[in-house]
Amino acid sequence: MRRIFLLLLLSTISALAQESPQPSKESALHAEFRNEGDRFHESCVNFSIGSCAYMLFTDHPLHIAAGSIAPQNGFAAGLAMVLHHDAPQWFFKWNFDGVGSTNGSWRAGVYMSIVPVPRSKPPVVVHGGGSTAPHKSKLSMFERPLFTIYAQGITLNKLGFFGIGPNTTNAGRSFFGMQETIVGGNGVVPLPATGRLGASLFGEINGRFVDIRGASGEPSPSIEQLYSPVAAPGLATQPGFIQFGEGLRVTPSLGDYLKLNYSGKFQQYVATGSSGFTFRRFTVDLNHEIPFYKTSVTNAKAGNGPDECGSGGKDLDCPKFDSISRNRYGALNLRFLLTESIASSGNTVPFYFQPTLGGSDINGSAGLPSFQDYRFRAPNVMLLHAGLEHTLFSTPVGIILGADAGKAVLARGDIGLDRLRHSYSAGLTLRAGGFPMIYVMFAYGGHEGNHIIANMNTSLLGGSARPSLF
Numbered sequence: 001m002r003r004i005f006l007l008l009l010l011s012t013i014s015a016l017a018q019e020s021p022q023p024s025k026e027s028a029l030h031a032e033f034r035n036e037g038d039r040f041h042e043s044c045v046n047f048s049i050g051s052c053a054y055m056l057f058t059d060h061p062l063h064i065a066a067g068s069i070a071p072q073n074g075f076a077a078g079l080a081m082v083l084h085h086d087a088p089q090w091f092f093k094w095n096f097d098g099v100g101s102t103n104g105s106w107r108a109g110v111y112m113s114i115v116p117v118p119r120s121k122p123p124v125v126v127h128g129g130g131s132t133a134p135h136k137s138k139l140s141m142f143e144r145p146l147f148t149i150y151a152q153g154i155t156l157n158k159l160g161f162f163g164i165g166p167n168t169t170n171a172g173r174s175f176f177g178m179q180e181t182i183v184g185g186n187g188v189v190p191l192p193a194t195g196r197l198g199a200s201l202f203g204e205i206n207g208r209f210v211d212i213r214g215a216s217g218e219p220s221p222s223i224e225q226l227y228s229p230v231a232a233p234g235l236a237t238q239p240g241f242i243q244f245g246e247g248l249r250v251t252p253s254l255g256d257y258l259k260l261n262y263s264g265k266f267q268q269y270v271a272t273g274s275s276g277f278t279f280r281r282f283t284v285d286l287n288h289e290i291p292f293y294k295t296s297v298t299n300a301k302a303g304n305g306p307d308e309c310g311s312g313g314k315d316l317d318c319p320k321f322d323s324i325s326r327n328r329y330g331a332l333n334l335r336f337l338l339t340e341s342i343a344s345s346g347n348t349v350p351f352y353f354q355p356t357l358g359g360s361d362i363n364g365s366a367g368l369p370s371f372q373d374y375r376f377r378a379p380n381v382m383l384l385h386a387g388l389e390h391t392l393f394s395t396p397v398g399i400i401l402g403a404d405a406g407k408a409v410l411a412r413g414d415i416g417l418d419r420l421r422h423s424y425s426a427g428l429t430l431r432a433g434g435f436p437m438i439y440v441m442f443a444y445g446g447h448e449g450n451h452i453i454a455n456m457n458t459s460l461l462g463g464s465a466r467p468s469l470f
Contacts (some may be wrong), residue, residue, distance in 0.1 A: 029083070032061045058309055058318040058434040058460060065097045065307060067436055067458035070469075071360045071373035072158045074102035075456065080307035082316060091115045091314065095305030109152035109466065111305045116144055146302050149185040152467060158215055159362065160374040161223050161232065164351060165410045166419070168376065170448065175215035176223040178352060182467050183207045188249070188302075198251040202265065206467065208241040210352055234350030239275040244268045259289040269353065277350050279343040279379075284336070292330035292390070300464045309434025309460035318434030318460070329398065329431075330390035337367075340412045341379035349379040353470045357381055357406050357421070359451055362469045364458065368404050369443035370423040370451050378408035382415050389429060396432035400439060401425070421446055427453075434460045 026034075036059055044052035057064050065080035078099030085092045091114075098108040157177045162168040184206030191199045212235060214222035229236040247265030254260065263285045271277040301311060309318040341349045357367045358375025367383045368375070383406035391398040402425040409415060427441030436457040444450045459465055 028085075029061070032083075036061065054318075054433060054435070060308070060316045063307070065099050066456065067099070068364060068455045069099065069101045069105050069107055069154075069458070070156050070159070070362050070364065071453075072160065073105040073156050076101035076105070076107065082305065082307050084314070084316065086314075087117075089117055091117055091303075093303065093305060093308070095307040097307050103157050105154075105156050105158075107152065107154040109150060109306075111148065111150040111152075111307075111464075111466075113303050113305055114147040114149070115303045144302075145187065145189045147185065147187045148305075148464075150467060151181075151183045153179070153181045154469065155179045156362070158218060160372060161227070161351065162372075162375055162377065163227070163231065164354065165378055166376065166408055166414075170372070172226065173220040173372070174223040174226045175218040175220055177213045177215045179211045179213075180469055181207075181209045182469075184243075184467070186245075194250075196253040198253055200249050202245070202247040202249055202263075204243075204245040206241075206243045206245075208243055208269075210238045210241075210350075212238055212352060232351045233348045234277060234352055237275065238350070238352070239271045239273055239277060241272070241277075242270045244270070256294045257291055259291065261287040261289075276347045278347055279341055279349045282340045282342070284338045286336040288334040290332040290334075292332075299462075300459070301462050304463050306459040306463045306466050309462040311462075318462070331388075333385070333387040333389065335383070335385040335387075337381070337383040337385075338415070339381045340415070342412075343379075351377065354379050355381045355408070355470060357383060357408050359453060360455065363465075364455060366402075366404075366425075366441070366453060366455075368406055368421055368423040368446065369402070369425050369441060369453050370446045371421070371448055372451065375448075376408035376421070378410055380410070380412050380415055381408045382406055384420075396430055398429040398431065400427050400429050400441065402441070402443075425453075431461060434462055436460055 039055055039059060043055040057066065060082040062079065062081050064077065066075070066077045068074075069076035076099035078097065080095065080097035083094045083096075093113045093115075095111040095113075096109075098106070100106040155177070156179075159176055159178055161174050161176055162170070163172045184204065186202065186204035189201045191201065212223075214224050216222055223232060223235065227235065245265055245267040247263060249263040250260070251262075252260050263283075265283045265285075267281045267283070269277075269279050269281065301308075304310065308316060310316045311319075339355050341354070343349055354377050355361065356374045356377045358371035359369055359373030360366045361374070367385070383404065385402065385404050387400060387402040389398050389400045404423040404425075405420040407415070407420050422445050423443055424445045425441045425443040427439055430438040436459060438456045440452070440454045442450065442452055
C-alpha cells in the first residue's frame, strides 16, 4: 500500500511539473510552491502566531495533516499535499496524505476528484424595456457530476470488542488490531429534473482487504483469548471483499431555517471464495438542521478532497481563520440512523464490518457517547440523536448539548423503540476557518459510568470524508 501511494505521488508530481510546454516558463507546480513560500514568509517569518499556525495546517499544496485517527488509537499527525490539473473537458484534483499516531497506528491515502467542465455556457439574452412583465427564467443552477477514485491503507492497533448483540457486558471486553486497504471509487450524479428537491444518485465500488490480529499489552485480554470464530465471525480468516453500493440523496431547498439531508443506500459485500461472509446492507440516514440564524455550519464542498477547505471547484484557498468566529451560529440538529444487514442462510456478517454504538465508532462518529468506544456491536443498529450547538459570543468556540437513544440487535425484527439505551452529553466545539472541527464532550447516562470524548475531525472543514472502514 505504501509503495502504491509513493508511486502515485511521484508520477502525479512529475506529470504536473511538466505541464508547461515551454522550458523557460515556470511550471504550475513550481508556482504553487513559490506562492506558498511567499505566504509562509508573510505569516511565519514576519510572525503572527494565529496566521502562521493556520497557514501551516491548511495551506496548499503542502500542509500539516492532523486528526484523531480512530477512537483508542491516539492523535495522528503527518503531511498532506493538494494538487490540481486543468484539462479541456475535465478538472482533476489529487489529495495525498500520510499520518502516524501516538500508539503506532497509521493511515496513508491517495484521493482523486474528477469534475466535468461544461463545454460552453448558455447565452445571456438582454431584452429591452416594455410595458409587459418579463418572462420567468427557465435557467436553473445545479451541481455537476462528481467522480472520486481513492486508495487508502490504515493500521489500527487498539480496537475494542465486547461481543455481539445487545446483551454484552463490560466483563467481556477484549482488544484486537486491524489493517484495512480500500481501493475503489464512487460517483454522485445530480438529477436536475427534481428541481428544488435536490436529488442525486450515488454509486460506489470498493475492494476491501482486512487483516485481523490480536492486541497484547492492553488492560483487557486479546480477542482470541476470550472469543472463538463462532462468537466473533471472521476472527479466524478474513477474505477479500468486492463491495458495491447504490443510493439516493435528497437535500431539499426549504429556506434558511430548515436544512434537510436525507440519504438511503443499499450495499452488497461479496466475499471471495466460499467463506460464507457475503451479505447485504441497507442504510437510511435522515439529518435535520434547524438554524437559529442564517449562518450554517460549513459542509463538505463538491469536488473537495479530505485535505481541502476551499469553496469548491478550482478555488483551493481556505476561508480566513476568523471568518467563522465572527459569524454567530446556533442550530438544533436531529438525526435518525438505521442500518440493517441481510445474509443468506448459512452466511454471517464478519464482526469487523458490523456497525457499533457507544462512544465513537471506527470512523469517529459519536453515538451513545456515555458508553465505552465500540461498546455495542451488531449487524443491525438504530440511533436517534438530538443536539444543540451555539457559538459563545463572537468566537470560534461553541457549546454543544446532546441526547442519544439507540440499540444494536442481532435480528432485523428486533429493531424498534423498546429497550433503547440512552446517553446525554455536554461539551465545547471549535470551528474556525478551514481547521478541522474539534470537540470535547462529557457524556453520562446508561448506567455504565461516564465518558469524556475528545475528537479532531480527520478532514478539514469543507473537505469530504474518507471512505468508511465498515
